[in-house]
Amino acid sequence: MEKALLGLAAALAVGIPALATAYAQAKIGSAGAATVAEKPETAAIMIILEAIPETMVILGFVVAIMLIL
């Protein structure tokens, strides 16, 4: 039972931040694509902005690994 709960906790630790990251990236991505179309010189800033929410899921992954191991 404890193992199952740990597995569920690990799944939630990755899954919830993944959904949040996906939502944030979708919003940033569409706005970024429009910005780059108008101002190509902002491409690097857009890559940075697009990549920022990924930290959430990476940290979620770390928590999940720590829970499982």
Added chain:
Amino acid sequence: MIAEMVHFRILGLKSDIKELIEHIRDLGVFHITEEDNGPPSVATKGPVIEKMRFLRASLLGLLEDLGWKDWDNLDWDSVGYLREVVPLDDIGPLDEIEKSLVEFKERLDEIKDEIKSLEESVVALKQVYRLTSYFQPFFVTERNKGYKVSLWLVNSSKLPNLLKTLETNIRNIIPVGQRPFMGYKTLSQGKDLTLLALSVVAEINPTVSKIIEDLGGVPYRALKSDLSDLILESPNMTQMELKWLPKKLAQAKKTFEDTRREWGPRLAALYTLMDERLESLALERKLIREGEYFTLNAWVPRSNLDGVISSLKERFKDRILITWRSPKPEEWDEVPVLLENPKWARPFEVFLKLLPLPGYKSMDPTPLIAIFFPLFAGCMIGDVGYGIIFLLCGIWLKARNRERNGLLCDILQILINISIFSILWGFLYGEFFGDLGHRLLHLKPLWVERTRGVVPVMAFAVALGFTHVMLGLMLGAYEGIKCNNKRHVCERIGTISIILGAVIFVADQAKITHIDLLWPAIALLVFGLTLLARGGGLTGLVETIGSIGNILSYIRIAAIGLSSAILAMVATKFLDVLGASFFGIMLALLIHLLNLIIAIVGSALHSARLHYVEFFGKFYEGKGNKYKPFSRRRETAWKRPY
């Protein structure tokens, strides 16, 4: 590395200005600065300049009309030849060029109009052929009876009413004793329209036509030409026309293509020459002041200084006065920035092209990117097999594009570097297409197997992040010292102290060493907090927490690598489940292909992100002006006009 610049000043005679401008253009190293040379409107106006601008725009328009875009293969010798033989400084030759361009434009329009008209005819004829096949029997029968047949386009919804009205009217206008007659055949033309072929007695045809027109019918003409009626009644003739028209169209297109091939490079050469000359003329006007002298101010890379001086001295002897000096600190923001990196790091300058350039006295991070970027990306891929595939692809594509310089070559070199690191990391992890190397070749990891030893790889990734972020912070502190920005220095050193203190504190609590490190850790934390309070205050503290988050962010190196390794293992697992069958092998190959794409795209994107966000954020400030030498178009990175 950012090239050192010198401020260069030339004082010369007005009579030499044209020769000097062409000479410095040939040298191609002068970044000319704008000094207070009077209002630009005066300097860049005049009948010759205006005419040249107009011609330059006309040439560009003609090139667009021709659809010529082959700038890469422009014959630069012909540009040089034109430079020698075409005088562009007087209005007379420019008028002649304009006259020729107008004539050329007229000829080009004729060819294009012919092509357009022929294309329209082909489309219409194809449609007509369908109609003639349908109506021709009706036409022949009615003609043989001596009736007049005409074609009309009518609204489908009004057709029954129209036919009824026609019948009534025909009965009324037919002379007494003659049998009223009206024959017709219809063909639907889409949703709303119907094509009506109407056959009546020849004498009443004009009256009937008027009635149909009054009821909203339109006489149908298949083509604009006089052949329209004939074609409609003869499918054979339509067929003949259809056979003949494409040949004529192909001939017209060939004429256009020949014109493009012959005149495109010539017009492009003239455009280039016009553009260069316009630039020189505008500069000439700007430099000439009152009196018999002119002054030219420019920035020149120090590495080119000796060559420039000897070349100018040799050409102009003592007719010019040259002075040069190093930039003053108050000029640093204006000095143009030229990146001069060793050959191994040069492809990585592409990363700075996406950002504003660093300031003149700032640090160029290109060599560091050249080391860390492939290291991180290789660590994520970490597979000997994948590395070999990327290496072969990179070498093959580079050999194919050997003659080209530019972005593609840089990207391919980066790919080769990543692949080399992937192979090295692959040996450390013992991976060759996942665990295939272990199964077939008994490949053993030199360090750790990623799928089993997750924690050591994660710890290593964090250590890598710690090194990278600390390096960034140290560079930030160094930049602060160079610019004499005490607040910046305090903030960066404070952050370094706090992070170091936190790491030592954790090491002490985890009993990693037997030495008591509690007090040194506390001392570092207090020292760091004091510096932070002096430097950035609360903002500094927030940035410090952000830096710790940045270090943890490097765990992605382990996470992405782990997912790549597991996906590669899944591919091999399919062979276990399905056996070495065709289906099993294909499925395994497909998964490896997918993993290859994800591996290269993901690793490159995440490595770039780690540099742009985590590393550059600590020290990089994009405030530099780009070095734009006054040179021949051939020497500059050719910026296409469209």
